[in-house]
Amino acid sequence: MTACTLTQKPAQRRPRRAHRGSVPIVPPYLDPLEQFVSPERVARIDHVLAHRLASLTVVCEDVFDPHNVAACARTCEALGLQDLHWVLNKNALRLSSTVAKAADQWLTFHHHDSTEAGVAALKAQGYELWVSDLQADCALADLPLGPKVAVVIGNAKFGISERMRQLADRRYIVPMHGMVQSFNLSVALALTLADLVPRRRRELAMLGQTGDLPTAALAELRAKWLEFGVDRADIVRRALAAEATRDGTP
Ligand SMILES: C[S@@+](CC[C@H](N)C(=O)[O-])C[C@H]1O[C@@H](n2cnc3c(N)ncnc32)[C@H](O)[C@@H]1O
Missing domain, CATH: 3.40.1280.10 (SPOUT methyltransferase, trefoil knot domain)
Known part of the structure; x- marks a missing residue:
């Protein structure tokens, strides 16, 4: 167990200003399921994943x-x-x-x-x-x-x-600093x-x-989250894959 003596804080540098509204780190995956999901929802998924x-x-x-x-x-x-x-x-x-x-x-x-x-x-x-x-x-x-x-x-x-x-x-x-002995556990977590x-x-x-988030996890989650917005996504994915095989597209 390490005692709480390591109070040295990292040097304070001025954080770089983030670009409002831009999502810079999500690579441009091409998921065929995207054609069935609204652009707004795709953008929201990418925004959330970029901040995970x-x-x-x-x-x-x-x-x-x-x-x-x-x-x-x-x-x-x-x-x-x-x-x-x-x-x-x-x-x-x-x-x-x-x-x-x-x-x-x-x-x-x-x-x-x-x-x-x-x-x-x-x-x-x-x-x-x-x-x-x-x-x-x-x-x-x-x-x-x-x-x-x-x-x-x-x-x-x-x-x-x-x-x-x-x-x-x-x-x-x-x-x-109050009279109670503890926070509720979910409040302690939130704080x-x-x-x-x-x-x-x-x-x-x-x-x-x-x-x-590591790139592999990000790609996996993106595919899964897109599926939440598509009815019978598993069947649609299989149909799209079969179609791509027939057409010879990768
Ligand atoms: C209701 S408290 C548990 C009270 C229990 N009787 C005890 O003595 O630990 C539930 C959990 O919330 C967290 N917690 C609550 N208040 C806290 C605080 N002031 N600081 C750190 N953790 C706290 C801890 O993880 C604690 O185990």
Whole structure:
């Protein structure tokens, strides 16, 4: 476990001004399905994908209340995260559709059977594990943002497991100044991401980027999201592929 002594902040450089309305990083894929989707919807999909973040992710440890699950998913989607990890040690995952507002359809969920399995998977992908923990003595704002960070949110009743505490790289608290003991977990997540996401976006803007989803993931999601807007998209895709084969087009 690393103590919260690394308070050195990266040098402040003036972020490069982003071009309003432009979406610079989506390569010009040619998806035959586009002819069945309105140009406005294609543009919206490309805009959202261009702003997606892979370098920040969230792990919910034993969070199972359907309203909390949905609130976490909706917050992640709205702020531009793509991947959401669930470590479910004891409980099954259910999601309140009235709270989620279909956010789950745009996200990629990863399920892990145990805390150890979830941590191992994320560390293998290069993520630092940042555990939100009422017992931590380090404020979130004092942690320097590494290249890949996975924020861990704990169970509503018991908080973070002792095992997760042991395996984490960092522990932080979102400072509180009231009488209550804690935030609701989805609120703690929202406050955390409201701090980290703008930090990451400022760094990306300095590199002339709006998001950091790998190209392969971006292409895969684009194809899937286009399909959401087309009736029987699987059949249409097969018909278009057969037609292209007949015509000898690639
Ligand atoms: C309702 S709290 C859990 C309270 C639990 N009795 C405990 O002692 O941890 C649910 C989760 O929200 C997050 N959380 C709530 N308030 C927080 C805060 N002020 N700072 C950091 N995380 C917080 C933590 O992940 C916590 O495990």
